[in-house]
Amino acid sequence: xxxxxxxxxxxATIYTLFVVGLFLGTRCESRVHLTTPEQDxxxxxxxxxxxxxxxDLRKVERLASEYExxxxxxxxxxxxxxxxxxxxxxxxxVGERRAAFRAEEDYLLEQQTTLHNTIADLDEAWxxxxxxxxxxxxxxxxxxxxxxxxxxxxxxxTVAKELYAEEIIEAGYPQHMLDKIGAMEAxxxxxxxxxxxxxxxxxxxxxxxxxQMNRDLYTLELSEE
Amino acid sequence: MKKIMILGCAVALMACGxxxxxxxxxxxxxxxxxAYNLSADLAMRVKDAxxxxxxxxxxxxxxxxxxxxRTQIGGESYTIFLxxxxxxxxx
Numbered sequence: 001x002x003x004x005x006x007x008x009x010x011x012a013t014i015y016t017l018f019v020v021g022l023f024l025g026t027r028c029e030s031r032v033h034l035t036t037p038e039q040d041x042x043x044x045x046x047x048x049x050x051x052x053x054x055x056d057l058r059k060v061e062r063l064a065s066e067y068e069x070x071x072x073x074x075x076x077x078x079x080x081x082x083x084x085x086x087x088x089x090x091x092x093x094v095g096e097r098r099a100a101f102r103a104e105e106d107y108l109l110e111q112q113t114t115l116h117n118t119i120a121d122l123d124e125a126w127x128x129x130x131x132x133x134x135x136x137x138x139x140x141x142x143x144x145x146x147x148x149x150x151x152x153x154x155x156x157x158t159v160a161k162e163l164y165a166e167e168i169i170e171a172g173y174p175q176h177m178l179d180k181i182g183a184m185e186a187x188x189x190x191x192x193x194x195x196x197x198x199x200x201x202x203x204x205x206x207x208x209x210x211x212q213m214n215r216d217l218y219t220l221e222l223s224e225e
Numbered sequence: 226m227k228k229i230m231i232l233g234c235a236v237a238l239m240a241c242g243x244x245x246x247x248x249x250x251x252x253x254x255x256x257x258x259x260a261y262n263l264s265a266d267l268a269m270r271v272k273d274a275x276x277x278x279x280x281x282x283x284x285x286x287x288x289x290x291x292x293x294x295r296t297q298i299g300g301e302s303y304t305i306f307l308x309x310x311x312x313x314x315x316x
Binding site: 107108111112114115118119122123126127211 | 271277280281284287288291303304307308310311314315
């Protein structure tokens with residue numbers, strides 16, 4: 001009889017511990033520890049002030065989202081909405097800072113690319129085999145003529161595309177016409193890239209002659225004209 | 226076994242030596258000035274080279290300093306280093 005009572009007591013204790021554990025488990029599901037919406041928003045604001053990288057900014061955003069979920073789970077939607085109203089201005093500020101970081105990163109990347117491309121161009125110019133002055137001038141002029149012809153072609157293509165765009169509007173944007181203008185745009189982009197490549201080649205020819213032979217092909221070209 | 230250990234040590238020492246030799250240390254107290262001065266000096270050397278060998282040596286050094294500024298300092302000084310080099314090389 002006594003043994004039976006002890007068994008029941010043990011079972012009741014286990015059951016109680018299980019229920020308490022389950023309750024605590026749901027409360028501790030989130031990694032964040034809630035205080036009050038004001039204090040938690042303040043905590044986020046402090047963190048947002050100290051961020052220096054985009055990764056830090058993402059951490060603040062993730063933490064804000066975890067707080068909001070924790071408020072919703074623990075206290076319901078009204079408190080979560082109240083908390084959201086407190087932290088949203090902070091996140092707006094974080095968003096502005098992220099945009100500034102991205103702009104800075106883009107600028108830095110542009111500067112890096114420019115430096116590496118410039119050194120690569122110089123290397124190419126130093127290694128370019130050169131002929132006589134007359135040959136080099138002829139090479140530059142042929143290259144410039146090819147670029148000019150291609151620019152004229154490109155201009156015709158652009159005008160044709162613009163006219164076709166007007167036709168598409170009048171026809172009510174049918175799919176086959178949209179496909180055709182897509183192809184025209186791709187052709188224009190390819191031609192533009194070709195023109196840029198020819199122009200770049202001209203720059204390398206001029207640079208190579210300047211570096212290796214101290215020749216100024218631009219001046220020679222102008223004097224011939 | 227002894228021979229292998231000695232050989233291993235020798236290789237490790239050589240590797241350390243080689244690494245130290247190519248290591249560039251940017252002065253952390255004066256990195257802004259270094260960014261201005263080094264970029265101007267290195268870019269001018271690249272630009273004024275009179276042979277391909279001179280150009281390559283200067284360009285390699287410039288690229289090594291660029292990497293050092295990027296990895297050791299970053300931020301404003303690295304940006305200044307890049308901007309100054311680009312301004313001189315493309316003027």
